[in-house]
Amino acid sequence: MSDALNAPPGVNPNESSAARVYDYLLGGKDNYEIDRQVAREAARVMPDIAETARVNRHLMTRICRFLAYHAGIRQYIDCGSGMPTSENVHQIVQRADPQTKVVYVDYDPVVASHGRALLDENEFTEYIQADFFDPPSILDHPTVNEHLDWNQPIAVLFLLALHHQTGDRELPAKVTKEFIDRLPSGSYVAISHLLDAHDGSEDDEAVQGIIESVHNGSMKDVSSRTRAEIKELFHDLELIPSGPNKPAEIVPVVEWWPDGPLLGEPTVAQRIVAVGVARKP
Template sequence: MSSQVDLNSPPGVDPTRASVARVYDYLLGGKDNYEIDRTTADQLAHSMPEVRDLALENRAFLIRACRFLATSADIDQYLDCGSGLPTAENVHQVVHRIRREAKVVYSDHDPLVTAHGRALLDDLNQVRYVEGDIFNPDSILENQVVQAHLDWKQPIALFFVATLHHHKGERHEPAEVMRRYIDALPSGSYVVISHILDPADASEDATAMAELMDAVRNGSLAGATARTYAEIGELFHGLEFVPSGPTGEPGLVPLVSWWPDGPRLKPLNVAQRLFVGGIARKP
């Protein structure tokens, strides 16, 4: 790693330690990452060769979710918690093609994300960025920018996309975090969650996920927690799930199966089977 990279690093960024946001950026084909991030991604790929599909399917799900919320659900306000680096097709880019006046707030705690997030403010009046700990709901919900930019009497779309499995506390704590956010949302709001899956059985998928979790735990990312369908469902706290497709039942599904853009012509690989999510509405 060159000293030039170190000199160009924003304040607070440690280019010798991998970042979830930068690893994700690398898997999506972005350029805002360091050698340690690429090495970490390669280590994860050694455990699960299809790991890049985790990132690709998650971004594709985010795009489809934004299109749904901006068109069918008529949502004009978006709060993206754990937004990551602004690689192609972020929330504001998707929804602004449909609803030009939609307001978006991004939040993350990564210093490099902060540097890029602040840059968004220079050109986009409808977009704000706040730095904070998304797992401390009050630090986001009580932020003056969040309170001022969004109308908390009108529906808001809340995104926790590929974030909750990175919570480093007790296994049950993300559900408590989500309860605080959901309680604060106005009626008619939507919650979007994606999460890695613990099959909770003796299948090959369960073995593959265990190996991936070991690789994450032993690497620079310091761990992640896969959860079962039931545990991920609890993160929504009884909200009304949107159907997962034209004939799909409301509930959680593999991300690739949530209102896909076309017919599935080949079987899902292990990464596609192990990343699930859904969208639910607050009455």
Template sequence: MPTNDTDPNAPVGVDPTRASVARVYDALLGGKENYAVDRQVMREMTGAVPEVVDAALENRAFLIRVCRFIASQTGVTQYLDCGSGLPTAENTHQVVQRLKPESKVVYVDNDPVVLAHGRALLEEDERTRLIQGDLFRPRAILEHEVVRRHLDFTQPIALFQLATLHHYKGPRDRAAKVMREYVDALPSGSYVAISHFFDPQSEDSATTAALEDAIARGSLGGATPRTRDEIMELLAGLELVEPGLVPVIDWWPDGPRLKPHTGAQQLIAGAVGRKP
């Protein structure tokens, strides 16, 4: 693990003095591919909301459950995972290919560290690809030559936007337009999974505000929480799979919940929808 902000082994194009969303998330998950500046942001976040690690872990667990659901229940064998982040235990391709070995996955990210590590990991995997791209420019992603060559847009595709859209820094309604571009391009029978920083507009709003402030004061550039209605706008045109839009901890958990939820575990809401 790099121990200072000017790590000489940083991949070309990586600025180890600026925090990265992917590397901070990696740090929250206990990974090793992060720098001192990323861990400082993580400390600021955990200082504001000590249980924020729970939120990161729940988001990852949601990804794994969604992968299992789609691979085992829907017949979909193609995946476009936007903002995939750093490779860690149980990545999308590992989960779905264990259940359906023929599954193909394209990951999209714009972080040079993600690209360097991901491409090395996937070097000999013919069914999985990683491309560099800005997920907020849907046309560029959807028309990318690797995406078009690797995925068949005449057959259903699973699109993942997990913990990505709340990092968009433009107008609030632009995220919904971004999602409409993606959904419009998907064939009928495709599935879309979203998780998003959630503003419950309740007593938990104080927790949301504390975490939002910590992110804004750090070098990640902020994250925008959305209300239930605003997140539902991101899912326009989709038929939601039960139980609909809920905190990710409540989306088909692996077993009964014996412990009460923490405030942070309510901060990420998620849903899976099917395109008619």
């Protein structure tokens, strides 16, 4: 059966989706041929790009463990959550406290449909279809405001999300500012973002190749940022250390609170996305 016949109402199977490309790279099956084409084109310029998706997924697990067990956060908004897969945010944080509340957000109707089906029996977790580049569509959403207590700390996750933009390069900073302004003291924001090493290295060549392949694949364009530019997305928040006895800075995802010593030098695929986690005083 063709993708066009399989596609739910409101979904154009000839337009790729970041969530479905990511799903394909993680070995999932909830994607269309156009998504696979984008992934294959990206793999042509960087053969191990699936590793980039995997290390970001592992990063999500470590961030959620840190926030749930060390920071004691009991409310989460996962922006650009993507297709449900093994070990989603709620499954990690609800081990710390089964009543932890999670709101997943994605603009893709396919993702929203799968998410709602998965979470149908979890009363502390909600899934809304909205575009995080339009913060009021989330911050003023009835489900969000009924589900979360804005007087208590909330963690907002933007993992491999904010670099999927078109047009206004300043938009991601405007988006994070709106979220940060609404968050109460003690809240956290986590951002992982395609990194511009700004040094003409093979990392930069790989990133540029990915940007071009995405641009040619009928998906929202992506952009890279330097570490300093990624840090600016946190505005006045306080970056937390990237590990025990480590400085508070933007680092490659494999270096943020790793589960153990790195087994060799990080590869290009493991270096081209950087991350920071910060707290609102």
